[in-house]
Amino acid sequence: MAAEDIEPVAKPPSNCLGCGGPLPPSKTRPRKYCSPPCREVARNPPKPGYSRRRRPLPDFAKDAGWSLRKDIDRFERIFADDRFPDYKQQVAASVRGHLEYAAQVCQDLISRLDHPTGG
Numbered sequence: 600m601a602a603e604d605i606e607p608v609a610k611p612p613s614n615c616l617g618c619g620g621p622l623p624p625s626k627t628r629p630r631k632y633c634s635p636p637c638r639e640v641a642r643n644p645p646k647p648g649y650s651r652r653r654r655p656l657p658d659f660a661k662d663a664g665w666s667l668r669k670d671i672d673r674f675e676r677i678f679a680d681d682r683f684p685d686y687k688q689q690v691a692a693s694v695r696g697h698l699e700y701a702a703q704v705c706q707d708l709i710s711r712l713d714h715p716t717g718g
């Protein structure tokens with residue numbers, strides 16, 4: 600191996616190369632970025648015309664859909680729980696408003712999906 604093949608050992612940065620903030624200590628190898636988002640922005644700089652990278656909307660929507668379904672499953676488990684009859688009043692006080700809000704907003708969103716034009 601020739602000497603010129605050996606890269607000079609760079610001193611690890613004392614601050615995040617992305618945002619300039621303090622670097623958390625690392626037991627493995629020296630960090631250059633304080634967080635995955637800073638590393639991501641440094642690796643994929645924003646394109647001109649975009650303020651920042653955005654996830655493709657269909658991916659975002661798919662994740663939101665599965666997340667919603669998981670939350671609904673949680674409610675179903677709560678309502679199916681053997682303790683539910685004993686705690687029905689308290690559960691109602693905690694969740695009724697959220698469920699009514701969800702039902703109303705979801706109905707509105709569905710009607711927007713079914714609307715023939717625009718959003």
Ligand SMILES: [Zn+2]
Nearest residue numbers: 615618633637
């Ligand atoms: Zn940073």
